[in-house]
Amino acid sequence: MTIARPAAPLLALRFSQAIPVIMAACQIEPSARTAFNARIRQLQRLIASHVDDDRPSGPLAYGLVELAQLATAIRLMAAFMVPTLAARYVIERWEILGPALLAGAGPALPVDYTARRTIGDATILVIAGNALADLGQQGRHDERYAGALGDVEVVAPAELPGVSKILGGTCLILDATAYMPGIVQGFAKAVSATGPELAHELDRLRFTR
Secondary structure, X not given: OOEEOOOOOOOOEOHHHHHHHHHHXXXXXXXXXXXXXXXXXXXXXXXXXXXXXXXXOOXXXXXXXXXXXXXXXXXXXXXXXXXXXXXXXXXXXXHHHHHHHHHHOHHHOOHHXXXXXXXXXXXXXXXEOHHHHHHHHHOOOOOOOOOOOOOEEEEOHHHHHXXXXXXXXXXXXXXXXXXXXXXXXXXXXXXXXOHHHHHHHHHHHHHOO
């Protein structure tokens, strides 16, 4: 499946600026920087393979959407999802993930932003385990897996037990509140964003499809 890439961000970081933001938000030690750089570049290649990109060639601009996608993929991989699946989820299921990641950033969102927009409290991502099981059964641990993705549900913490039962079997659970405040705060600080500028990037996260 190929997805259209969202419009370029108005404010963006370079690779060297983006890496520390993602590492800090995902609580990765600075000593792992070299290996982390390689992992991010791998994810970028995988994500790019699923994106129909009409932008001019050149260095990738890391806005809030791009940081959130990469951080989410890293968190999925920390839960033992292979890179190819993590990249596919953040692209093919972005319509579901984006609003949940914004909700997960709640503590870092400006008061005037949340006063004008309904953010909600659905911050938990629940991913059915069928794709993970299929990958394990077939022994596919490379970048060529093209099987069906598992269903994704986004719920508030109180709703988690019921959704896990509905999806059945083993589920992967990701709490966006564990890293998205750090992504938003790190991005805003790195670009010295004004209130309106940050609101624009938050809206990209909220409305990008």
